Amino acid sequence: MADARERPAAMSCQARFHERWPELRDPHVRALAWLLDAPDLMSVDAPCWDGRIANLGPVADEVAAWLRALEQDPRLNRQLHNHMARQPSARLGRYAEKLLGFYLQQRRQLVAANLQVRNNGATSETLGEFDFLVRRPHIDSGTGLEHWEFATKFYLLEQVPSQLDQSGELPPDAFVGPNLADSLGRKMRKIMQQQLMLSHHPAAAGVLSEPVVSAQALVKGWLFYREPLSSLPAAIGIAADHCRGFWCDAAALRQRYAEQSGPLHFLLLPRLEWLAPARVDIGRTLGMDAVQAELAARLSAEPAPLMLAVCRGPGAGEGSDAFEIERGFIVPGDWEQRAAEQVRHAVIRI
Template identity: 60%
Template sequence: MDLTKHQARFHQRWPALRDPHVRALAWLLYAPDLLAPDAACWEARIATLGQLSPEVAGWLHDLQYDPILNEALHAHMAQQPSGRLGRYAEKLLGFYLRQQDCLVAANLQVRNQGATRETLGEFDFLVRSPDAESDAGVVHWEFATKFYLLQARDASIQAQADAFVGPNLADSLGRKMRKIMQQQLRLSEHPAAQAVLPAPVVAARALVKGWLFYPLGVELTLPPAMGINADHCRGFWCDAPSLQTIDDGAACYALLPRLSWLAPARLPAAEGMSLAQLRGRLEERFHADDSPVMVAQCRLKEGAEPELLEVRRGFVVPPQWEARAATTVQHAIVQV
């Protein structure tokens, strides 16, 4: 299992991109889908952005270097800022879809028509597509960017989507996909949706990007029946002492804040830490918060302005997290 392939591929493809927003958008457009669109389990309800065209690649370059276009991106991202990674990714993709003139609506809420007016759901994106144009309708995309850690040592459990849990243990890949498939993609069927839809929904699909993280040292190929793209972005997870096993003495490390989780990191050299410094920072973090921390292992790129390029990434988990995660997985599997 190569945990460095996607970083190397990304850095090679986008050597000129330095703006964090542009790099994050480039990752959303260029990275492999998390789910396999042709897997039978998804019943043809998975959307994909497909291969990046030369025109879009050129547009991303312009987004970095054209002051007017770059300013427009930053102004868009500054509107109603959120610390939620999902919202951040949605805003990036919405900017792209609007620039490509295929966005009909974004974050379109559906409310109960009764006195309470509670929100029943939200269309992440309504887009134009060849499917839609032939039927004078739109396609509903439910968009998600997810990060899940495999918490299972037993082979029979590893093959279940609920064994992939979120770092805060409040979500799992299985639970998320059941919600998308059974609820969110059916939103257009609700009578209240007709009051807000600009055109009939002719198809509803899930567009899912993200990274899956495996226990450090575990070599695993997921069964095709799970519907996970074989080329998905991968990382590791481990406790702090286990980091020693991947340290070569020359690596630098950086903590990645949540809104920096999408694209492989590209950072000023001054932000790098030694393994000893990293472990000290982790000890401080875990003393205040028992949530896993995203860490990038980096190499130094020499130059006029030395910088760090991410080689691999992983979650470092606090003590007792693995036991809590195992309990969460067992509970989820019993409920399914």
């Protein structure tokens, strides 16, 4: 049997998604389909998570039919758009939460979302929040609620020898957020050690309609690598089939595609379009020279990593649409040095 840590020799997340959902074009429907169907970021079976990783399982035929109806039925599509228009947010995590909440509500599994727990003392400060409380009779016929902490995360691996911890393994803090304010290790420690323990606080009993019988993390997202890796240490707990991309600076981007035989199209993705692989009218895309100019202008104005979709042009029967085949973060010149410094400090603290 092949080592479970080996990178699967299967199609990319982009190719799989385009093949699975060729009829979906509505951005909200595509993002929801990706959330339900994409590989988890964390491995359900990894011992380090002690069974506390939630998994939605394969998309059932009836759910797939419902997603297609969301695309094609004007009434259902309007319901989704009206739901997403209420209290709009520029935060990607909030956008993803609203999509998943809509699905759980429509499937009649949602008991509560973003349910706050407050201290009953004089200050009444917020102690925490249940992202989702759900009941899934087809999964668990018993009484009680499932507590899900839901996260959609994007981390870049800044891999240097100094990042090895004392055991010689690559620490999860080596995966850092594009703005360097977060890391995979820090996020998962917070979820496991704090957020999933919320139901045990005495104040939680005051807001819970039923006992919480399980508390798990549902984590979706993409990881980005400077160089391709064939495997990751099993102890890190990352799913082998996770969605992945690359990261580099603008100069390396041109070099990366210098020997590309066919034409490529590039698209700078707004934050709320980071979930599903892009499918857009080709008129939104840029060629290499144009995207280099756009990257230079944006990085000069704000030196922060930018998400770039690399797309192919339309094939037969695909109209004027361009389809994402790869994605990556284009980082400013000093980002790598700052990322490496942050990781070194994180490893020392651990």
